[in-house]
Structure formats: C-alpha cells, structure tokens
Amino acid sequence: MEARELKKILAAYDTKLDEKLSLNVASLKSINLDKSERSTQSILKYRIIEIVIFSLLAIFIGNYIARNWSQTHLAMSGIIVGVFTLIALSGSIGQVTLLQQIDFAKPTVDIRKKIELVNTHGLLFIKLMFLSTPIWWSYVVVGSDYLFNIDLYNNMDSNFVLKYLIINSLLIIPMVWFLNKLTYKNLNVKWVRKTIGFFVGTKTMKALEFLKDIEEFER
Amino acid sequence: MMVNKKEHFIKTIDEYKKIIYKIVNSYCQNKEDRKDLEQEIIIHLWNSFDNYNSDYKYSTWMYRIALNVAISFYRKEKKWSMKNDFYNEESIFKIEEDTNEEQTELNYHLKLLQEFIHNLNELNKALMLLYLEEKSYEEISEILGITKTNVATKISRIKLKLKKEFQNI
Numbered sequence: 167m168e169a170r171e172l173k174k175i176l177a178a179y180d181t182k183l184d185e186k187l188s189l190n191v192a193s194l195k196s197i198n199l200d201k202s203e204r205s206t207q208s209i210l211k212y213r214i215i216e217i218v219i220f221s222l223l224a225i226f227i228g229n230y231i232a233r234n235w236s237q238t239h240l241a242m243s244g245i246i247v248g249v250f251t252l253i254a255l256s257g258s259i260g261q262v263t264l265l266q267q268i269d270f271a272k273p274t275v276d277i278r279k280k281i282e283l284v285n286t287h288g289l290l291f292i293k294l295m296f297l298s299t300p301i302w303w304s305y306v307v308v309g310s311d312y313l314f315n316i317d318l319y320n321n322m323d324s325n326f327v328l329k330y331l332i333i334n335s336l337l338i339i340p341m342v343w344f345l346n347k348l349t350y351k352n353l354n355v356k357w358v359r360k361t362i363g364f365f366v367g368t369k370t371m372k373a374l375e376f377l378k379d380i381e382e383f384e385r
Numbered sequence: 386m387m388v389n390k391k392e393h394f395i396k397t398i399d400e401y402k403k404i405i406y407k408i409v410n411s412y413c414q415n416k417e418d419r420k421d422l423e424q425e426i427i428i429h430l431w432n433s434f435d436n437y438n439s440d441y442k443y444s445t446w447m448y449r450i451a452l453n454v455a456i457s458f459y460r461k462e463k464k465w466s467m468k469n470d471f472y473n474e475e476s477i478f479k480i481e482e483d484t485n486e487e488q489t490e491l492n493y494h495l496k497l498l499q500e501f502i503h504n505l506n507e508l509n510k511a512l513m514l515l516y517l518e519e520k521s522y523e524e525i526s527e528i529l530g531i532t533k534t535n536v537a538t539k540i541s542r543i544k545l546k547l548k549k550e551f552q553n554i
Contacts (some may be wrong), residue, residue: 170545175494176517180403182491185484186428186481187406189399193475197424199391270453271433271446273530274511288390376507383508383539384531 213261220255227251230308239319240311246304248315250294257290279380285373286350292365294344300334300341350374351381394434397428406478408448411502412455416465423477426454441527448515448528456507468470501550509543516540 227248234240264280298305310316319327352358353374363371399531405426413419429450437446502513508529512551515525529536 172494172498172551173517173519175491175498179495182408183403187402188479189478190400190475190479191395191399194395194398194427195391196475199428199476200509247506259498269433269436270450271436271438272453273449273528274452274456275508275530276507277530298459305489306550352409376460379506379508384535385419 182205208264210265213258213265213287216258217262218260219254220251223251224248224255227308230312234311237317240307240317242302243307246301247308250298254291254294257287259289275352275380275384279377282373282377282380286366286368286370286377289348289362289364289374293348299338299343303330303334350377388391390434392483394431397424397434397443401444402478403449404444405451407514407518408451409454410499411510412507413460418458420476422455422458426451427477429454445524445527448520449468452514452528453548456511459507497551501547509539512536513543516543535538 208367227244231241231244231248234244263283264284267278268280268284270277307318310318347355347358348362362374366374398546405423407424409426413422417515430447433446433450437443498517502510511529512525515528520528522533522540525536525540526533533537
C-alpha cells in the first residue's frame with residue numbers, strides 16, 4: 167500500500183468523522199474550566215525556595231569572606247564555597263526562567279526541550295557534588311571555623327596541606343572532563359549511561375533520553 | 386462577557402474537534418485515559434484562549450497545544466498538567482457506531498495505521514499525524530518548531546517507512 171492509498175483511507179475516515187463525530191456540549195460545559203490551576207506552580211514554588219536558600223547562603227558566604235579577608239586560607243575556602251553556591255543559585259534562576267517560558271501554545275520541540283531541561287535539574291546537583299570532591303576541605307574549613315570556631319588549617323601539618331593541594335589540583339582537570347561527559351549527548355556511551363543512571367532517578371534519566379531523542383529529531 | 390467567551394470557545398472546539406479527537410486517539414489506547422486527555426487538552430486550550438496569537442491559524446494553535454499536552458500526558462508528567470477539582474465521567478465527544486461492510490474494511494485499515502502510529506516515538510507520532518493530515522511543510526514546521534528542510538527530509542523518510550510497513554496489504 168502506497169502513502170497515497172493511505173491518505174485515501176484517511177480521507178474516508180475524515181468523511182466518516184464529519185458525519186458521525188459530534189461534540190458533547192453538555193459534557194464540555196460541565197467541566198469547571200475557570201477553576202483550573204497550572205501544576206507548574208508547585209515546581210515554581212520549589213525553585214523559588216531554592217533561590218531564596220542559595221541567595222541567603224551567598225550573602226552569608228560573602229560576609230564570611232569579607233570578615234576573613236586577612237586570613238588567606240579562610241578567605242580562599244570561603245571563595246570556593248561561594249563559587250559553588252553561585253553556580254547552584256544561577257542553576258535555580260535558570261530553572262525559574264525556563265518555567266516561565268513554558269507555554270504550550272509554542273512549537274512542540276521548543277517546549278519539550280524546556281520541559282526536559284527542567285526535569286533534569288537534579289543532574290546539576292550531582293555534578294556539583296562530584297566537582298566538590300577535590301575541594302571538599304573548603305566546606306570543612308568554613309564549617310568548622312563558623313560553627314565551632316576551630317581553625318583546622320592551623321592544626322594541620324604543612325607537608326600534608328601541600329601534598330593535598332597538589333593532588334587535588336591535579337584531580338580538577340580529569341573531574342571537569344568527566345563532568346563534561348555526563349550529558350544526554352553522550353548517553354550512547356555505555357559508562358556515561360551507567361554513571362548517570364546510578365546517580366539520578368528514573369524520571370531524570372527518562373528526561374535525558376528524551377533530550378537525546380529531540381536532538382536526533384532536529385537533525 | 387464570560388458567557389460570550391465560553392460560547393466562542395465551544396464554537397471553536399466544535400469547529401476543530403477532529404484535531405483533538407485524532408490526537409487523543411493517537412496518543413492513548415485506553416478509553417479512560419482518552420477521556421482524561423480530552424479534558425486536559427480542553428482545559429489547556431481554555432487557559433490559552435485569551436492569548437491566542439492571530440498571526441497563526443486556529444488549527445496551528447490547537448495542534449501545538451493538543452500535541453504538547455498529549456506528549457506530556459503520554460510521558461506521564463503530571464507536573465505539567467492542569468489541576469482541576471472536577472473531572473467529567475463522560476467523553477466530550479459522541480461518535481455514532483457503524484456497522485456496514487465498507488466501514489468495517491475502513492476500520493481494519495485504520496486500526497493497522499493506528500497501531501503503526503502507536504509504535505512511533507512521541508515526536509515522530511506528531512510528525513506522522515501532521516503528514517497524514519496533509520498539512521503543508523510550513524505549517525508542520527510552525528507546529529513542531531523544526532525547519533522546513535527538516536520537515537521535508539523527515540516526510541520522505543516517513544513515506545519510505547509507510548511503504549515498507551504496508552507493502553503486503
């Protein structure tokens with residue numbers, strides 16, 4: 167059967183629908199159209215809460231850096247924690263922007279991309295967690311100083327600190343390479359797929375797979 | 386004013402009801418799901434009705450909303466749905482049953498085609514529907530948000546796929 171013949175069948179189906187399909191107006195009228203609310207409002211609320219939390223954290227860290235500016239190790243640790251807070255904050259602001267752009271009257275591919283990018287938000291935090299591994303000491307230094315007033319750096323052996331800094335600085339490059347690989351674009355690579363699958367939930371994985379489908383569809 | 390808006394809305398839905406009916410049938414096999422999807426589409430259309438952009442045809446606007454809602458529904462993404470306390474038990478469509486032989490044959494071919502469409506992924510399903518509806522490349526490109534050249538390439542692939550799938554019928 168050729169496409170032309172299929173279209174003939176569909177034309178016959180169209181004629182049939184013209185004759186036999188009607189709108190159940192009573193049913194349509196009974197839907198309480200004015201009392202509907204977008205479910206996206208609840209995601210928006212969560213993302214706004216994230217923005218508030220990260221903004222407060224950024225203010226706190228900024229204040230911490232200013233207070234400890236004269237002590238290089240504390241200021242440096244604060245700056246590192248601050249950079250991560252700002253990345254998380256910009257991620258959440260990006261999510262709110264995306265959510266506000268989601269309008270179902272816009273073209274399908276554009277809207278699906280935005281929806282799936284919102285659905286994959288969790289991956290940002292997984293990446294930040296990984297990226298934090300070489301500099302996890304910054305969190306500990308800031309935390310112990312702020313919460314317990316203990317300056318860990320002063321109690322550490324300088325040789326240990328030097329070795330630690332060298333090893334972890336070297337770790338940053340492979341870590342950035344590794345994290346760059348963890349995107350939907352590389353889902354066809356077995357280890358990327360397994361790593362993402364291990365750390366994110368099924369929903370995030372489904373969203374990433376769909377982003378890959380969209381990319382193929384656009385080609 | 387509101388009554389007029391609702392009447393105008395119902396009139397528009399009535400005029401383009403086949404679009405919703407066909408999309409619902411392509412994305413849902415289950416009767417109960419179909420009723421939910423119909424209502425979900427109607428609610429989204431109602432909420433966007435005031436913002437209808439007259440630069441596009443009504444059918445383009447309706448296809449975009451109905452396809453976007455259907456894809457989210459198909460992917461079971463409840464967070465993109467509309468919350469509404471009232472859900473109707475009845476379908477918003479009425480369709481008369483047919484019995485004559487000619488219609489039975491038509492139904493058989495339609496069933497095969499629907500099965501074929503069901504097996505496509507969400508985006509290809511949308512493209513296939515628009516192609517079978519004989520939409521122009523320009524309108525398909527406006528609805529889906531891909532270039533006209535891409536639409537043309539994909540449609541030639543669809544034709545081959547259809548030919549292969551239905552060659553023995």
